[in-house]
Amino acid sequence: xxxxxxxxxxxxxxxxxxxxxxxxxxxxxxxxxxxxxxxxLEGPSDAQLLPFRPRLRRLVGYRAFRVxxxxxxxxxxxxxxxxxxxxxxxLHVLPKGMREQAVVMQVQLLEGLRSLVDTDVRxxxxxxxxxxxxxxxxxxxxxxxxxLKAEE
Amino acid sequence: xxxxxxxxxxxxxxxxxxxxxxxxxxxxxxxxxxxxxxxVREVTTLRESVERVVRREVEGVDLSGVWPAVERRxxxxxxxxxxxxxxxxxxxxxxxxxxxxxxxxxxxxxxxxTVRVTHARPNQAVIERLVSSEGARVGxxxxxxxxxxxxxxxxxxxxxxx
Numbered sequence: 001x002x003x004x005x006x007x008x009x010x011x012x013x014x015x016x017x018x019x020x021x022x023x024x025x026x027x028x029x030x031x032x033x034x035x036x037x038x039x040x041l042e043g044p045s046d047a048q049l050l051p052f053r054p055r056l057r058r059l060v061g062y063r064a065f066r067v068x069x070x071x072x073x074x075x076x077x078x079x080x081x082x083x084x085x086x087x088x089x090x091l092h093v094l095p096k097g098m099r100e101q102a103v104v105m106q107v108q109l110l111e112g113l114r115s116l117v118d119t120d121v122r123x124x125x126x127x128x129x130x131x132x133x134x135x136x137x138x139x140x141x142x143x144x145x146x147x148l149k150a151e152e
Numbered sequence: 153x154x155x156x157x158x159x160x161x162x163x164x165x166x167x168x169x170x171x172x173x174x175x176x177x178x179x180x181x182x183x184x185x186x187x188x189x190x191x192v193r194e195v196t197t198l199r200e201s202v203e204r205v206v207r208r209e210v211e212g213v214d215l216s217g218v219w220p221a222v223e224r225r226x227x228x229x230x231x232x233x234x235x236x237x238x239x240x241x242x243x244x245x246x247x248x249x250x251x252x253x254x255x256x257x258x259x260x261x262x263x264x265x266t267v268r269v270t271h272a273r274p275n276q277a278v279i280e281r282l283v284s285s286e287g288a289r290v291g292x293x294x295x296x297x298x299x300x301x302x303x304x305x306x307x308x309x310x311x312x313x314x
Contacts, residue, residue: 041202041203041206053163054159054160054162054163054297055295055297055298055300057163057195058195058198058295059293059295059300059302060302060304061198061199061201061202062202063163063167063199076257102276102278104280109305111307114285115283115285116284116285116288116305116307117282117283117284117285117288117290117303117305118282118283118284119279119280119281119282119283119303120279120280120281120282121277121278121279121280121301122277122278122280123276123277124276124277124299127276127277128300129277129300129301129302129303130300130301130302130303131302131303131304131305132302132303132304132305133304133305133307134304134305134306134307145302
């Protein structure tokens with residue numbers, strides 16, 4: 001009976017150790033947030049985008065901005081993560097390291113199997129950079145904006 | 153009114169979304185400040201250019217293919233329910249194995265390079281390499297005030313010049 005109890009405790013402790021070890025990489029990982037925004041000529045803008053509205057306005061020329069998808073997750077250094085972008089696209093993010101308070105990463109935007117753009121960027125820690133995708137049928141559909149934020 | 157205050161109201165001013173008294177204040181400030189006047193003109197020109205292109209595009213839109221495409225999508229979405237039948241509970245040992253794999257992954261996880269302290273704008277991004285697919289048009293724009301970088305991509309075969 002004593003042996004059985006000891007075995008149960010041992011298994012419990014082992015499982016707890018494994019869980020703690022498994023949680024550790026998450027704590028050391030880079031946090032990446034990908035927000036997909038639909039920009040259009042007219043209509044309301046989401047409140048969460050109001051701080052970005054002036055610069056979005058200046059950069060893309062549209063005046064209404066709605067969030068259509070937000071995905072945030074920890075990414076492990078030198079491990080590629082895929083973020084789903086509406087419209088059959090994927091954003092591959094491969095964080096490589098920190099340099100001068102900036103996150104060095106490879107970012108690839110795919111449409112199906114085709115790579116639209118593949119770039120190495122150095123983004124200021126906690127900074128935001130944007131990718132814009134022109135609509136398939138022209139600017140009347142608005143523009144898809146992908147906001148990429150990285151935080152160590 | 154200061155330039156910073158006018159800058160905050162610039163977009164709403166161009167869109168005529170401000171109350172009358174505020175519109176007047178911004179207009180007065182822009183009338184006496186060449187920098188703000190230039191900023192107003194830039195945003196107005198950009199807006200007009202986008203509107204012009206959109207108007208042209210809308211005139212040429214062909215909607216005849218919309219319903220066939222919607223029907224096709226409806227047909228496809230019906231096949232997605234297969235994943236609901238995946239069992240919810242995995243065997244305990246499978247979970248333990250996954251955790252052990254996580255621990256192994258942690259042991260092999262490389263740490264980031266050393267941080268060197270410098271000062272930079274919060275959203276500054278430096279493009280070190282950029283490759284686009286054949287025929288794709290790529291433009292890089294930077295916001296002067298915040299340093300935010302935009303990489304604009306037009307897929308091949310599209311006519312989206314603005």
